[in-house]
Amino acid sequence: MMAKTYDYIIVGAGSAGCVLASRLTEDDGAQVLLLEAGGRDRHPYIHVPLGMGKLHERRMFDWGFVTDPEPGLNGRSIEASRGKVLGGSSSINVMAYTRGHPGDFDRWAQKGATGWSYADVLPYFRRCETFAGGANAWRGATGPLGTEFAKTNDPLYYTIRNGRRSSAATAFLKPAMQRPNLTVETRALVTRVILRGTTVTGVEYVKDGRLLRVGAAREVIVSGGAFSTPQILMLSGIGPAAHLREVGIEPIIDLPVGHNLADHLAVFLSFARSEPGPFHRQMRFDRMAAAMMQAWLFGTGPGTVVPGGLHAFIKTRPEIAVPDIEFMFRGAATDVHLWFPLIRPPRPDGFAIRPALLHPDSRGEILLRSNDARDPMRIVYNFFSAPNDLPKLREGFRLARHIAYQQPLDRFRGAETAPGASCKTDGEIDANIRKTAITAHHPAATCPMGLGPDTVLDPQMRVRGIERLRVVDASAMPDLVSAHLNAAVLMMAEKAADMIRGKPPLASAAVQGGQRRIA
């Protein structure tokens, strides 16, 4: 028995789910239920940009996933962070706003994701955002998401508005929560979608220890993120048939759900700073307490500034279509902590460059541990199982080191603290990468859209062979973009909302010779 029937049920209030909840409830006639396993996003650390340090250190509002032991990383299990709160990962991320290279989306379209070329998606990137610098051919000025230039001397944008994190929940969901046709249930763990034959009729979830069932008259949209979405589909009998049988689930349809997992793996290159920088001074306990208070009350001051720095997306060879390495630069030490004279000494200050491999060939998979939704899924990346990935990341590492030793940095640079100047040969660098690399928390492509037998979704994000079921989140990406993923996920959800509502897509942008103009 279904407790109640809605028009649409959205599973997961993360980046994608919040956009969908906002856009689908613009139609007064549509009743929408948004189910989220995490709780409300009231904690100040979520909203004050500098609070993210504590969020990450303590893994707050995080599912706490770790990977299986990775053979390519010396058998290490590494953290696989995912937000578990309204806003999902957009409530705990680092707020860098990067969209990807135009060539990424053109590649998606060439691979069969028709309608997802750069010209097609640019209008949706614009529709998402209100850029503090105003609209132009690339940037939007009327969307829910606030974006602004970094306040450090940096060409990067951040999803920050008026000194507060612009998460998907604050930007898209909160304004929509006033609408009578949106119901939001938190602490609701979805255990499976309910099917009659191959048609989805609702979802089953656990809340306060009770198993509940709700109906969906039009569609269920799964937006649980790149780890949980394949888990939910597989628990529902949608996935690789042989694997489902291994865990006692009768398959309804055999699809490569969970395959094709990819992420941005990165390694640290760290230096001492010859003199402490501004962020280090700011970390004195009393200064930081005042800064956090000021940021929380007024949205101003140093607590609103992310101590990032430059992010560079580079091509290691000029002829390749899109960047293959990113440098994430950080002007402060990675192990910085609060200090106070005579009570707790500060750690030495430093800076770091983190080269990341943007387009790995290695592919992993999401597997079920059991047929119980409360058991975390298995996350198997298979890093460096493809032959070119380790040499490419090594090349990125060497380039990062080359940059770090340039003359303009001489006055800031102390000793190389990690991995250390003695790490020189290819073998030594590879060993260090295997020993220390972690991801940038960009898992994607576990239910890719496109054409052909290795895809799970059609280009309208509908699950193949199943009626009334879509996947809208980072799982639906055909492959990784040359960027941090939040902006692309928000854009995908904007576009999906038009598809679900049966609206024509926004007019493609005219893209000519590197100059892009909106048609």
Ligand SMILES: Cc1cc2nc3c(=O)[nH]c(=O)nc-3n(C[C@H](O)[C@H](O)[C@H](O)COP(=O)(O)OP(=O)(O)OC[C@H]3O[C@@H](n4cnc5c(N)ncnc54)[C@H](O)[C@@H]3O)c2cc1C
């Ligand atoms: C630590 C960290 C730092 C990052 N930094 C950046 C950055 O600086 N810039 C950037 O662009 N990207 C960054 N990212 C990545 C980016 O935030 C994510 O790629 C993006 O938010 C993913 O959106 P999503 O909708 O696919 O999934 P999510 O935002 O993860 O949303 C999934 C939601 O579904 C819920 N859910 C899952 N399973 C269930 C279930 N069974 N029942 C009910 N609800 C469920 C989850 O709790 C979650 O709220 C970062 C991510 C992390 C974790």
